[in-house]
Amino acid sequence: MLEQHLAALPILLPLIAAPITLVLGRSSFSWAFATLISACACLFAWQLLALALTNGAISYEVGGWPPPWGIELRVDAANAFVLLAVSALSTLVLLYSKDSIEKEIEPSKHTLYYTAHLLCFAGLSGILLTGDAFNLFVFLEISSLATYTMVSLASDRRCLIAAFRYLVMGTIGATFILIGVGLLYMSTGTLNMLDLANRIDIAESGRTINTGLAFIMVGVSIKLALFPLHMWLPSAYTYAPSAVTAFLASTATKVAVYVMIRFIFTVFGLDHVFGSMGMDLILMVLAIVAIFKCSYKATVQSDVKTVLAYSSVAQIGYMILGISLVSATGLMAGLIHIFNHALMKGALFMAVGAVFYRVGSVDISAFRGLGKQMPLTMAAFTIAGLSIIGVPLTVGFVSKWYLVTAALEQNQWVLAALVLGGSLLAVIYIGRVLEAAYFQQRPESEKTIEIKEVPWLMLAPMWVLVLANIYFGVDTSLTTEAASSAAEWLFQNNEMPLGNQAGAE
Amino acid sequence: MSDFIDLVLLAMLALTGLRIIFLKDLFAVVMLFGIYSFLTALIFINLDAVDVAFTEAAVGAGISTVLMLGTLALTGREEKESSHSSILPLIVVFITGAALIYGTLDMEPFGNPDNPIHKHVAPRYIEDSPKEIGLPNMVTSVLASYRGFDTLGEVVVVFAALIAVLSLLGVPKEGQQKAPASGLKSHQVLRVVAKLIISPIILFALYVQFHGDFGPGGGFQAGVIAAAALILYALVFGLPNAVAVIGPRFLKFMAAAGVLLYASVGFFSMYKGGNFLDYNKLAADPVAGQHYGILIIELGVGITVFAVMLSIYYAFGNQVERSNIQ
Numbered sequence: 011m012l013e014q015h016l017a018a019l020p021i022l023l024p025l026i027a028a029p030i031t032l033v034l035g036r037s038s039f040s041w042a043f044a045t046l047i048s049a050c051a052c053l054f055a056w057q058l059l060a061l062a063l064t065n066g067a068i069s070y071e072v073g074g075w076p077p078p079w080g081i082e083l084r085v086d087a088a089n090a091f092v093l094l095a096v097s098a099l100s101t102l103v104l105l106y107s108k109d110s111i112e113k114e115i116e117p118s119k120h121t122l123y124y125t126a127h128l129l130c131f132a133g134l135s136g137i138l139l140t141g142d143a144f145n146l147f148v149f150l151e152i153s154s155l156a157t158y159t160m161v162s163l164a165s166d167r168r169c170l171i172a173a174f175r176y177l178v179m180g181t182i183g184a185t186f187i188l189i190g191v192g193l194l195y196m197s198t199g200t201l202n203m204l205d206l207a208n209r210i211d212i213a214e215s216g217r218t219i220n221t222g223l224a225f226i227m228v229g230v231s232i233k234l235a236l237f238p239l240h241m242w243l244p245s246a247y248t249y250a251p252s253a254v255t256a257f258l259a260s261t262a263t264k265v266a267v268y269v270m271i272r273f274i275f276t277v278f279g280l281d282h283v284f285g286s287m288g289m290d291l292i293l294m295v296l297a298i299v300a301i302f303k304c305s306y307k308a309t310v311q312s313d314v315k316t317v318l319a320y321s322s323v324a325q326i327g328y329m330i331l332g333i334s335l336v337s338a339t340g341l342m343a344g345l346i347h348i349f350n351h352a353l354m355k356g357a358l359f360m361a362v363g364a365v366f367y368r369v370g371s372v373d374i375s376a377f378r379g380l381g382k383q384m385p386l387t388m389a390a391f392t393i394a395g396l397s398i399i400g401v402p403l404t405v406g407f408v409s410k411w412y413l414v415t416a417a418l419e420q421n422q423w424v425l426a427a428l429v430l431g432g433s434l435l436a437v438i439y440i441g442r443v444l445e446a447a448y449f450q451q452r453p454e455s456e457k458t459i460e461i462k463e464v465p466w467l468m469l470a471p472m473w474v475l476v477l478a479n480i481y482f483g484v485d486t487s488l489t490t491e492a493a494s495s496a497a498e499w500l501f502q503n504n505e506m507p508l509g510n511q512a513g514a515e
Numbered sequence: 516m517s518d519f520i521d522l523v524l525l526a527m528l529a530l531t532g533l534r535i536i537f538l539k540d541l542f543a544v545v546m547l548f549g550i551y552s553f554l555t556a557l558i559f560i561n562l563d564a565v566d567v568a569f570t571e572a573a574v575g576a577g578i579s580t581v582l583m584l585g586t587l588a589l590t591g592r593e594e595k596e597s598s599h600s601s602i603l604p605l606i607v608v609f610i611t612g613a614a615l616i617y618g619t620l621d622m623e624p625f626g627n628p629d630n631p632i633h634k635h636v637a638p639r640y641i642e643d644s645p646k647e648i649g650l651p652n653m654v655t656s657v658l659a660s661y662r663g664f665d666t667l668g669e670v671v672v673v674f675a676a677l678i679a680v681l682s683l684l685g686v687p688k689e690g691q692q693k694a695p696a697s698g699l700k701s702h703q704v705l706r707v708v709a710k711l712i713i714s715p716i717i718l719f720a721l722y723v724q725f726h727g728d729f730g731p732g733g734g735f736q737a738g739v740i741a742a743a744a745l746i747l748y749a750l751v752f753g754l755p756n757a758v759a760v761i762g763p764r765f766l767k768f769m770a771a772a773g774v775l776l777y778a779s780v781g782f783f784s785m786y787k788g789g790n791f792l793d794y795n796k797l798a799a800d801p802v803a804g805q806h807y808g809i810l811i812i813e814l815g816v817g818i819t820v821f822a823v824m825l826s827i828y829y830a831f832g833n834q835v836e837r838s839n840i841q
Binding site: 014015018022025026028029030032033070071072073074075078079080081118119122123125126129132136144145148149151152155156158159162163170189193195196197198199200201209216217218219220221222224225 | 614617618619620621622623632634635636637639640660662663664665667668669671672674675676678679682685768770771772774775781784785789790791793794795796
């Protein structure tokens with residue numbers, strides 16, 4: 011029975027657990043329950059990925075109605091791979107939350123935090139696994155609402171303005187996606203993604219469909235914080251509670267990148283999007299500007315959370331750059347970077363949250379002398395930071411390697427040089443923090459305050475991610491296998507007819 | 516004729532929208548928002564989308580107006596001067612509008628029976644749903660069965676809205692509200708009229724809830740209408756009296772219970788060997804199974820929507836009372 015419903019369980023478990031968590035009430039109960047559920051979902055995601063790699067796509071008909079009349083969940087290597095990253099990060103962040111939110115969220119709101127986290131996780135899983143364009147919008151709403159809530163939970167009042175800006179921008183993005191899906195439905199009469207792909211007739215109603223494409227692309231770009239639509243992101247990540255930032259930075263924008271990939275490759279078909287619409291050039295230019303402009307911005311900020319937030323926008327640039335190369339290697343580089351960036355940014359934001367837990371500030375001056383006082387936290391920050399830069403033996407290197415390979419495949423030497431140039435800026439913004447931590451002394455006035463290492467429940471998830479950064483940097487078999495088969499799948503199955511698939515029936 | 520009505524309604528809608536943009540008096544803006552929702556509801560009726568119109572009237576014109584008024588009670592009714600320049604947003608709006616108009620150029624003619632939208636999935640909904648599901652109201656068939664997973668998602672969206680409001684405004688504490696001045700003590704006429712109409716409103720809500728299979732209606736509308744009855748009670752007789760009837764903590768429990776009731780139907784059909792939300796498996800006769808399934812999930816929707824709407828009102832009302840005491 012478990013096998014039969016495997017595709018639905020990663021959505022259903024957190025979806026049902028959220029209201030139960032709200033009723034549980036007690037902070038420690040809800041923490042344990044939410045973590046347990048998230049861990050189970052992670053286990054199912056792992057099995058789904060294994061199944062999708064061996065059997066190909068799995069289709070699950072919700073309500074027993076066949077697509078396109080009913081809603082279909084459709085799991086293939088691409089979404090199972092991203093789901094694994096999302097569910098693993100969700101579990102680790104929940105473990106980390108227990109101590110972290112004590113400092114940053116009022117005790118009466120702890121249960122609400124865990125409920126919102128589960129809702130967000132359920133929404134993200136739904137976006138990933140669904141094969142239905144409108145169903146995707148519904149889950150986008152769930153995850154977005156939960157996200158705004160989580161950003162607004164911090165005790166720093168500035169988080170309210172950040173959450174409100176995020177709400178306004180996010181709602182515009184979601185509305186654009188809805189308009190786009192509506193236009194597609196009007197011209198095709200279906201909402202199922204594969205069915206849409208078959209029925210989109212550019213010759214018949216080209217302008218309506220192209221308008222739909224434009225609305226969806228702009229809406230998704232807001233959600234994934236593509237330059238110049240990223241303005242909501244730095245303030246939201248800076249003022250949200252640390253655990254929330256760690257979760258959102260490593261999952262929410264990545265899922266939006268996946269949505270963009272899905273719409274380009276599965277629904278509209280890359281011939282149309284990149285061939286006749288020429289969107290690859292637009293995406294490539296925006297991605298390169300994002301990498302340089304936002305990496306530069308990251309080097310001049312003083313709040314380390316803001317530094318990392320700008321770095322996130324730049325890293326999203328790398329993912330989009332991979333997609334815009336229109337090759338299987340490029341897409342694979344983008345997919346690998348989705349996974350790897352989750353590992354890096356999760357660890358970095360957790361380390362910064364640990365500093366806030368002990369020092370009470372995340373300004374760069376607060377990091378002075380921490381190399382001695384919080385050695386484990388700063389070591390984690392260092393390794394994850396090296397990963398962002400792209401040093402060999404870390405996952406960052408793997409991402410950059412495939413990205414450069416993809417660029418060189420097409421003899422784009424300038425592009426390859428730009429990718430490496432972006433890494434130099436990362437050296438500066440990560441280096442500034444490391445310099446403060448290891449080579450500067452704590453000011454005399456603050457020396458009286460003793461600063462210890464954070465509780466092990468915060469260190470453990472952080473170090474799991476750090477070790478994953480190294481492990482997947484050395485043994486790349488899982489990530490490359492999953493990403494390359496996902497990329498090939500997306501490329502080859504551009505026009506696969508409906509219902510013609512192997513899988514669990 | 517229908518085109519002419521549409522034209523008049525859309526013109527009024529545009530006028531209302533323009534008025535909303537330029538008015539500085541927020542109380543008037545909230546009233547205009549109510550009018551806007553009613554006009555939209557009328558357009559939906561003209562499009563034969565009675566279920567949607569019903570929801571728009573109940574939620575857009577009813578509950579939203581009350582909640583926005585509640586906010587105004589806290590913030591004051593004059594709009595502050597905006598410090599932002601409005602050039603960039605204006606350009607964005609123009610581009611969006613132009614894109615939408617461009618999109619209409621290749622649109623299928625409105626109402627043409629040969630449009631793709633009428634030829635692909637719709638025929639099965641129209642021709643087979645009476646046999647497969649057995650309900651005269653096809654909107655309910657699509658919403659609750661064919662696309663029941665979306666509806667579960669929508670209920671969770673409503674639930675997520677509750678989480679958002681509670682995390683911003685806090686859960687009202689029970690038993691410590693002793694605000695003597697709340698309610699409308701001096702308005703005898705209002706008090707008598709309210710007392711007279713509250714029970715018919717609740718009865719109507721139950722009718723809408725259980726009549727959704729046969730005519731326009733269902734859990735969303737019923738939940739909002741029932742919540743409106745209690746909000747009316749709270750407005751006229753004071754928040755503490757309403758809290759004495761249904762407390763915020765019980766409402767929180769109800770909101771969760773509605774979602775769980777909906778999902779439990781899905782899990783039960785999984786237990787019976789079907790996929791999630793496959794109502795055919797709920798009874799020996801598939802059509803009877805569909806009927807049970809839809810009845811129960813609509814109840815789940817109604818419970819959650821009722822509880823969330825009332826909780827949100829309590830959260831706002833509690834803030835207003837607190838600021839009044841201070």
